[in-house]
Amino acid sequence: MTDIIIITGGSKGIGKALVEKYAQENYNVYSLARSIVNLENTTQISVDLSNLKETENSFLMLFDEFKKMQISSITLINNAGRLGTVSSLENIESEDIAKTIQLNTTTPLILSSLFIKHTKSLACKKQIISISSGAARSAYQGWSIYCTSKAAIDMMTKTIALEQSELKNGIKCMAIYPGVVDTNMQTQIRNTSENDFKNVDRFKELKTNNELYTSEFVANQIFKIDNEDLLENGDIIDIRNF
Template identity: 45%
Template sequence: MKKILIITGGNKGIGSGIVSAYKNNSYQIISIARTLNQLDEYKEVKQIVLDLSKTEGLENAFSQILNTINKDIVERIVFINNAGTLGKIGRLETNSVSDIQNIIQLNTITPFLLTSIFLKETQNWHCPKKIINISSGAAAKPYYGWSLYCASKAAIDMMTKSVAVEQEAILNGTKIIAIYPGVVDTDMQTQIRKSSPESFVDVQRFIDLKESNFLVKINTVGQEIFGIDSLENYQNGAILNVSDYR
């Protein structure tokens, strides 16, 4: 029997930490991302190159990925919506139409679409099924200059809660949760620290977090997310923060 993890954006950042944690716990990994990770540890990871910022062809591609899996030998399957972008930092009116479209596509439309396909394609699978949405504390707290990011993540949180209600009402439903990973030492944090105070008034706080070694390493947060997934001591639709489990 196989334990399977499918993850978007598993090639770098938090995604690579998640891949490492699940791989070390005997999961077969399928990573969907725009680029490949060339490190040796990814030789056993099935990497699928797909631009998740575009809707065209996404439904067919993800359906095909799921249809290649023999459901009769799956012990457990986890799907993690991890890919995301902070987008352009600045007040909403400074964003172009394409800026707005790109961040809403990757952070909201793509996870909604992939979640829908996963639920449909695995409806008759009898193994335990789990969806984990990597959200952010920005879903619950507004930040100056992050209106698109905050709103797109808030949508993910409500989708998580609503889908949980739906899945609890049917036989063989899927468990779904959202997780706030906290401040992690990734390229996104580098982007934040390069912001001007005019576009992001809280930039100094994030600079201080880096200088004080407060940022969490990607492998650490990957292990924490795996640990939360393994606990199962929370309600379906829960919005969880890794800091509460340290």
Template identity: 45%
Template sequence: MKKILIITGGSKGIGEGIIKAYLAKEFAVFSISRTTNPHLARLGVVQTALDLTKVNEIQATFEHIFSLCGENEPQKITLINNAGTLGEIAMLNEISTTDISDAFNLNAIAPMVCSSAFINLSKHWKASKTIINITSGAALKPYFGWSVYCSSKAAINMLTQTVALEQQQVANGAKVLAIAPGVVDTDMQSQIRNTDEANFKDLQRFVALKETGALNDATTVGEEIFKMDHNSDIPSGSILRVEGKN
């Protein structure tokens, strides 16, 4: 395997769009997701079913994936921490402890653990290595009812910048980027539009994006993320955004 992609949350939505972009460029793809996708299996994607909120199981999953990569060192390997959740949309004091914990595990702790495993397992490789964290504009802008989502995505931005700083100081270090895909036409957007406006004051803005056809599509987003991954002019630690309709 000369080119490898490992991605979380690859079974649908933005993740599936990313996978298709990398498959088109002859990458071997390993997907870690709560559910699997039969169509992607037919395309040769190796899928591992794992609920990433179970963060203690991530290290063993990565060790297994790396064992499947073959004895020959690849030319390029990319990790994309894509899996994420809005969690419950409501004022913080109305959200259960379990929901807060699960959302942070998936949105922030899992990317940290995945990145740590990726760095350790590939640290002796001279391959071109990239870690891409899927962030959000919500990491920079507060939304009423999104305290958990905004906070966990803000953590992703700082994770990106700190790990980039660390990796610049070591041999064979990984490049680290955070990319916000914009507002994409996925199940997450359906969840937003079905929220009670009392819990999410910006509801009508997101409804209007759908009604006016202003949402980005997952395929285009996947292609743009691939381009950013392979753009040597983008410095490690950058926080980027896919420019689209919105």
């Protein structure tokens, strides 16, 4: 029997740490990301997740492969995302708005839809875990697109959970806030001017004071939460509470 996990954005940051953690725990790990990097015991699929047709085709190819397997559990982790331009809404180009919403919201919706459709016949443990953010609940000046996209992920989680809860063979759907993590996104935030992001000094202080989580810590916590079944269907939790 095989435990399968599909992780988007698995080539860097939290996604890469998740890939490495689940691979160490003997899962069949599939990473969907633009870049191919040095990862052991992982099937890497090079895909531009902002290209919807390419993403859909790559995902469907995976499920063709899964038909040959005896599956004991299967999980999709919607991790890939981008901060986008940090500035007041009127200063953000329409193309950048569309790209951020597409990667942070549209792609997870499409992949979740395909995941649900193509796992209907499976009676095993089935999950969708989405990496959300405290920005889904707290507005930050300069982050209008990012906050909006993550709020949408939370509502997607709640709605899927509601729909699936009525099914005999339904999927468990959760979202996790990883806290403030030392990734490339944090570097981008710290390099933003105060005119575009008034809270930038707070994020610089977190780095200076060594108060950022590592990607590895977050991945270990998410694995623990998953492996010990600590979440109920529809839960949206902050990792700092565990």
